[in-house]
Amino acid sequence: xxxxxxxxxxxxxxxxxxxxxxxxxxxxxxxxxxxxxxxxxxxxxxxxxxxxxxxxxxxxxxxxxxxxxxxxxxxxxxxxxxxxxxxxxxxxxxxxxxxxxxxxxxxxxxxxxxxxxxxxxxxxxxxxxxxxxxxxxxxxxxxxxxxxxxxxxxxxxxxxxxxxxxxxxxxxxxxxxxxxxxxxxxxxxxxxxxxxxxxxxxxxxxxxxxxxxxxxxxxxxxxxxxx
Amino acid sequence: xxxxxxxxxxxxxxxxxxxxxxxxxxxxxxxxxxxxxxxxxxxxxxxxxxxxxxxxxxxxxxxxxxxxxxxxxxxxxxxxxxxxxxxxxxxxxxxxxxxxxxxxxxxxxxxxxxxxxxxxxxxxxxxxxxxxxxxxxxxxxxxxxxxxxxxxxxxxxxxxxxxxxxxxxxxxxxxxxxxxxxxxxxxxxxxxxxxxxxxxxxxxxxxxxxxxxxxxxxxxxxxxxxx
DNA sequence: TTATTTTTGATAGTAAAACTATCAAACAAG
DNA sequence: CTTGTTTGATAGTTTTACTATCAAAAATAA
Numbered sequence: 001x002x003x004x005x006x007x008x009x010x011x012x013x014x015x016x017x018x019x020x021x022x023x024x025x026x027x028x029x030x031x032x033x034x035x036x037x038x039x040x041x042x043x044x045x046x047x048x049x050x051x052x053x054x055x056x057x058x059x060x061x062x063x064x065x066x067x068x069x070x071x072x073x074x075x076x077x078x079x080x081x082x083x084x085x086x087x088x089x090x091x092x093x094x095x096x097x098x099x100x101x102x103x104x105x106x107x108x109x110x111x112x113x114x115x116x117x118x119x120x121x122x123x124x125x126x127x128x129x130x131x132x133x134x135x136x137x138x139x140x141x142x143x144x145x146x147x148x149x150x151x152x153x154x155x156x157x158x159x160x161x162x163x164x165x166x167x168x169x170x171x172x173x174x175x176x177x178x179x180x181x182x183x184x185x186x187x188x189x190x191x192x193x194x195x196x197x198x199x200x201x202x203x204x205x206x207x208x209x210x211x212x213x214x215x216x217x218x219x220x221x222x223x224x225x226x227x
Numbered sequence: 228x229x230x231x232x233x234x235x236x237x238x239x240x241x242x243x244x245x246x247x248x249x250x251x252x253x254x255x256x257x258x259x260x261x262x263x264x265x266x267x268x269x270x271x272x273x274x275x276x277x278x279x280x281x282x283x284x285x286x287x288x289x290x291x292x293x294x295x296x297x298x299x300x301x302x303x304x305x306x307x308x309x310x311x312x313x314x315x316x317x318x319x320x321x322x323x324x325x326x327x328x329x330x331x332x333x334x335x336x337x338x339x340x341x342x343x344x345x346x347x348x349x350x351x352x353x354x355x356x357x358x359x360x361x362x363x364x365x366x367x368x369x370x371x372x373x374x375x376x377x378x379x380x381x382x383x384x385x386x387x388x389x390x391x392x393x394x395x396x397x398x399x400x401x402x403x404x405x406x407x408x409x410x411x412x413x414x415x416x417x418x419x420x421x422x423x424x425x426x427x428x429x430x431x432x433x434x435x436x437x438x439x440x441x442x443x444x445x446x447x448x449x450x451x452x453x454x
Numbered sequence: 455t456t457a458t459t460t461t462t463g464a465t466a467g468t469a470a471a472a473c474t475a476t477c478a479a480a481c482a483a484g
Numbered sequence: 485c486t487t488g489t490t491t492g493a494t495a496g497t498t499t500t501a502c503t504a505t506c507a508a509a510a511a512t513a514a
Contacts, residue, residue: 020490027491043370048471059492064473137364143270145425158428176431177444183422183429184415184448191414192407198372201385202410204403217404221411224451247461254462275500286463291502460511471500480491 009119011083016151017076022066030056031066032080033122035073040127044074044135071142075153078136081128082156084120086163088113099170103222106164110189111215133190161186172226181225185218192217236346238310243378244303249293257283258293259307260349262300267354271301271362298369302380305363308355309383311347313390315340326397330449333391337416338442360417388413399453408452412445419444 015021022028034055039047047070049063056063067073088109093102114129140154148154161182168178175181195202196210206213242248249255261282266274274297276290283290294300315336320329341356367381375381388409395405402408422429423437433440 025490045369049473050471059494060472061474061493062491065490069472134368137368140426141361141364141421142272149426154426158426161429177447178431179428180415180419180422180430180441180444181448184411184419187414187418188407188411192411194368195407195410199367199376199381199385201406202388203407204405217407220404221408221448221452224454225448227451252461276502277500286465287501288464288503289462292461296501455514457514458512460509462507462509464505464507466504468503469501472498474497475495476493478491478493480489482487482489484485484487 009084009087011080011087013076013079013083014152014155017072017079017153018067020066022076027056027058027062028066029122031058031063032077033124036077036124036127036131039074039077039135040124040130044070044131044138071139074131074135075139075148077128078132078139079153079156080123081132081136082160084117085109085113086156086160089160089163093167099167100223102167103164103171104219106167107185107189107215107218107222110186111211111218133194136190168222168226175226181222185222188221189214189218236311236314238307238314240303240306240310241379241382244299244306244380245294247293249303254283254285254289255293256349258290259304260351263304263351263354263358266301266304266362267351267357271297271358271365298366301358301362302366302375304355305359305366306380306383307350308359308363309387311344312336312340313383313387316387316390320394326394327450329394330391330398331446333394334412334416334442334445334449337413338438338445360421363417395449395453402453408449412449415448416441416445 022032035052038052038055049070050060053060053063089106092109093105096102114126117125164182165178168182192203192214249259262279265279265282276287280287280290316333319336320332323329341353344352391409392405395409419430419441
């Protein structure tokens with residue numbers, strides 16, 4: 001898959017997510033880059049700001065100036081990923097006239113867009129995608145979900161879903177569940193990859209690469225549903 | 228929907244989940260029943276054994292004799308739910324000859340089986356289902372997933388999925404992704420309910436009851452996929 | 455009924471997590 | 485060179501997530 005051009009893609013996220021923009025300072029940028037590696041290594045539950053500070057030769061207090069807590073950092077990382085994915089989709093589909101072909105491209109990006117992206121040298125894309133697969137649900141599966149949603153913390157995920165809904169509606173404007181279908185496809189893309197890696201009896205053992213099998217499943221699901 | 232007969236359904240779970248069988252003692256049974264209410268109230272992250280002990284007029288140390296930690300308790304609760312659901316499905320479908328009709332019944336139970344069940348007076352079914360919707364993914368989205376799986380902690384979920392896969396294969400034996408389809412249906416049933424309650428733009432606003440709309444979505448998805 | 459095993463409660467304690475506060479040093483910008 | 489911003493260093497608090505010990509109570513077996 002071709003990547004977006006190497007023009008140092010700048011992603012703007014809702015500033016309610018952080019206390020201070022981590023992209024604005026050196027420590028902030030290192031915080032984000034290193035947290036991706038550390039959360040990927042040890043999992044979100046075992047990750048702490050203290051451990052991250054040690055890796056950065058900084059202090060806990062310094063990191064707490066950027067994010068209220070580690071949950072907000074997770075929201076930041078996954079939001080960044082959703083924004084990046086939406087950009088990838090827009091870039092690769094914007095001059096594709098046929099809606100069906102656009103959906104196929106979307107599904108292909110969804111299932112294959114986790115290789116290190118040269119346009120974002122500051123971030124380990126592959127590690128970030130593993131975080132998205134393993135941890136993204138925890139961003140909204142909390143008691144504070146309504147409060148966080150009102151603050152706009154899930155804006156990027158909703159914007160991504162909305163952009164794909166438009167493609168679905170372009171294919172079949174009478175299909176009654178376009179939003180449910182899109183969120184199901186988005187969730188299934190991650191969940192099935194997780195199952196393939198950890199609980200393989202919950203998915204189908206591929207004779208080819210996992211990503212291609214996953215694409216086959218989602219494509220069949222989407223197109224038979226949309227007719 | 229009719230319920231299973233009131234014969235005090237006894238569910239046997241993998242004894243690797245607990246240190247001591249909570250169903251064997253009075254404190255153990257109260258632990259389980261009260262933990263359902265408390266986790267439902269405050270969410271899994273804010274739930275602690277100390278708070279539970281206070282509600283039970285017991286002590287932290289006593290509760291730690293039943294479960295290694297709160298994660299194991301969560302695994303216990305959701306496993307109990309999956310076992311109960313599998314029982315409901317078997318009970319309601321065992322004399323239905325047509326595979327398509329059996330799948331419809333499965334989907335109806337999946338989307339509607341969260342009303343208080345008279346056959347289990349010791350547990351608040353509705354609260355437990357809210358826990359399953361909000362917290363069940365956290366049972367396996369951990370760094371310890373492979374270790375926990377080897378210990379058999381996800382046996383009930385896998386058994387439930389396998390039983391539904393058999394129904395799917397009865398409908399269309401040549402469909403190449405039966406396991407992926409079933410786990411997607413199981414996950415979507417919960418996730419879409421969560422979205423309907425908290426992030427409604429990710430699902431389709433129903434003109435009827437949420438459960439009926441969800442059933443409609445899943446039925447359409449399953450049957451158009453299976454042909 | 456007594457003896458024995460099991461279960462619980464009470465108490466105490468530890469290590470780590472999840473923060474918050476303060477202040478001086480470093481540094482960057484005007 | 486002054487001012488504002490950022491960081492580091494240090495210290496401290498509360499809560500979480502446990503573990504250990506021992507006596508009391510309760511269940512069970514002889």
